[in-house]
Amino acid sequence: MRIEAPALEIEAVSHAFGRRVALDDVSLTVPAGCFTALLGPNGAGKTTLFSIATRLYNNRSGAVRIYGHDIRRTPSRALAELGAVFQSRTLDGDLSVRENLAYHAALHGLSGRAVRARIEALLERVGLGERIGDKVRTLSGGQARRIEIARALVHRPRLLLLDEPTVGLDLASRTALIAFVRELVRSEGVAVLWASHIFDEVEPEDAVTVLHQGRVVASGTAALIGAGDASLQAAFRRLTAAPAKEEA
Ligand SMILES: Nc1ncnc2c1ncn2[C@@H]1O[C@H](COP(=O)(O)OP(=O)(O)OP(=O)(O)O)[C@@H](O)[C@H]1O
Numbered sequence: 001m002r003i004e005a006p007a008l009e010i011e012a013v014s015h016a017f018g019r020r021v022a023l024d025d026v027s028l029t030v031p032a033g034c035f036t037a038l039l040g041p042n043g044a045g046k047t048t049l050f051s052i053a054t055r056l057y058n059n060r061s062g063a064v065r066i067y068g069h070d071i072r073r074t075p076s077r078a079l080a081e082l083g084a085v086f087q088s089r090t091l092d093g094d095l096s097v098r099e100n101l102a103y104h105a106a107l108h109g110l111s112g113r114a115v116r117a118r119i120e121a122l123l124e125r126v127g128l129g130e131r132i133g134d135k136v137r138t139l140s141g142g143q144a145r146r147i148e149i150a151r152a153l154v155h156r157p158r159l160l161l162l163d164e165p166t167v168g169l170d171l172a173s174r175t176a177l178i179a180f181v182r183e184l185v186r187s188e189g190v191a192v193l194w195a196s197h198i199f200d201e202v203e204p205e206d207a208v209t210v211l212h213q214g215r216v217v218a219s220g221t222a223a224l225i226g227a228g229d230a231s232l233q234a235a236f237r238r239l240t241a242a243p244a245k246e247e248a
Pocket residue numbers: 017020021022040041042043044045046047048049
């Protein structure tokens with residue numbers, strides 16, 4: 001029996017900006033087909049970790065593997081499996097929705113009728129099929145977020161990294177977005193790493209890694225991490241109140 005490699009393995013990764021240490025010996029695993037939450041307060045290192053996993057920054061220590069492909073040794077195979085949505089908006093407001101997605105597809109070497117059909121299907125899936133010809137700057141924040149997720153899925157990645165995707169969205173848009181992402185995990189087996197500091201986005205059975213001051217201070221299911229405290233939120237408050245120590 002062939003055992004599938006985890007969707008994402010981060011192994012002993014450290015990163016510093018000058019003398020400021022942003023990640024200190026971080027390891028975490030996102031199993032294939034699973035939703036994993038990465039919780040951390042502001043400045044914990046979540047975006048830095050995503051930047052390393054997407055190869056925006058090079059990891060000088062440790063290793064990052066996506067479905068077994070090392071991002072330094074076989075970057076194109078690793079990145080082909082990866083879709084990412086960053087906190088800051090990266091759509092071109094002066095291009096149409098279709099053009100934004102087609103441009104992303106072209107960067108992955110994809111064009112033609114099949115890709116056009118894929119783009120239309122994804123936009124239907126995120127409930128924005130009728131906005132395909134509209135300029136991105138005419139969309140609301142929540143709609144633009146859904147377009148960014150659709151764009152991240154164009155090349156059929158099996159791992160999706162989402163960096164605080166619900167920031168700035170109202171409650172209804174937030175709920176709809178997380179439901180959509182969980183449905184992707186359930187129906188298509190996409191693995192998700194969801195960075196956030198919003199606790200009601202996390203279910204008790206979700207795998208959770210808590211990052212604080214560049215270190216992993218807890219990992220396990222949300223229920224397990226919250227078990228000794230009144231809730232996951234209480235455990236998070238305790239874990240991130242003190243200076244970060246090695247994971248217990
Ligand atoms: N380009 C940069 N130059 C210098 N320091 C940086 C840079 N990017 C991040 N840092 C620092 O690295 C640390 C981790 O930042 P990072 O943005 O990864 O945290 P985060 O968990 O994503 O925070 P937030 O929730 O506020 O987005 C912080 O101390 C931050 O000030």
